[in-house]
Amino acid sequence: MDSQAKIRRAIWEQLQCATIDRHHAWRLPVLANVDEHGLPQARTVVLRDAQETYQRLMIYTDHRSPKALALAANPSSVLVFWSKALSWQLRVSLSTRIETRGERVEQAWETVVKTAAAADYLAPQTPGSPMPVHAGEPAESPAFAIIIANVLSIDWLELAAEGHRRALLTPDEFQWLVP
Numbered sequence: 001m002d003s004q005a006k007i008r009r010a011i012w013e014q015l016q017c018a019t020i021d022r023h024h025a026w027r028l029p030v031l032a033n034v035d036e037h038g039l040p041q042a043r044t045v046v047l048r049d050a051q052e053t054y055q056r057l058m059i060y061t062d063h064r065s066p067k068a069l070a071l072a073a074n075p076s077s078v079l080v081f082w083s084k085a086l087s088w089q090l091r092v093s094l095s096t097r098i099e100t101r102g103e104r105v106e107q108a109w110e111t112v113v114k115t116a117a118a119a120d121y122l123a124p125q126t127p128g129s130p131m132p133v134h135a136g137e138p139a140e141s142p143a144f145a146i147i148i149a150n151v152l153s154i155d156w157l158e159l160a161a162e163g164h165r166r167a168l169l170t171p172d173e174f175q176w177l178v179p
């Protein structure tokens, strides 16, 4: 395997690791997008799945949240990862799709429903709305959704004392860049 293929493989291995290892720095990337006013938005999310074969990442969210509504209108987004242990930053350009039903959503909900996080998706109020004086009844059905993020390109940056390295990876190409 040449060095470019090794870097590509290592990136996806680390992304997959992050979906399993709670202590992996890449488990908590920042998801950035542009909202309906054209303004930048960014927030921490949990990386739930990473599949190199399909060039796809997955995040869970509340489909009532501002980010879900904004991504439905404009699917372009970026996930930013930094790992001190690896000295690697990833800026992953994505095209997203929000799924609220279907087998994948049901399977994911099966795992979430067993955890305390399930309550978040059953909250009566929309995330980001002003806190009401009186708590309402839990939502009848969970507002659970999956963000399917198709990877368009990965900007990989390695910081190293002997010289930084940077590359742009698309599914078919690998281009070294000036760091």
Ligand SMILES: Cc1cc2nc3c(=O)[nH]c(=O)nc-3n(C[C@H](O)[C@H](O)[C@H](O)COP(=O)(O)O)c2cc1C
Pocket (backbone or CB within 6 Å): 028, 041, 042, 043, 044, 045, 046, 047, 059, 060, 061, 062, 065, 066, 067, 068, 127, 128
């Ligand atoms: C450590 C951490 C992990 C989080 N994980 C998620 C997540 O996986 N999905 C999610 O929708 N929000 C997650 N959040 C909350 C978001 O950062 C954000 O506050 C919330 O989703 C509202 O974002 P929005 O107003 O842009 O929709 C997480 C926050 C923190 C601090």
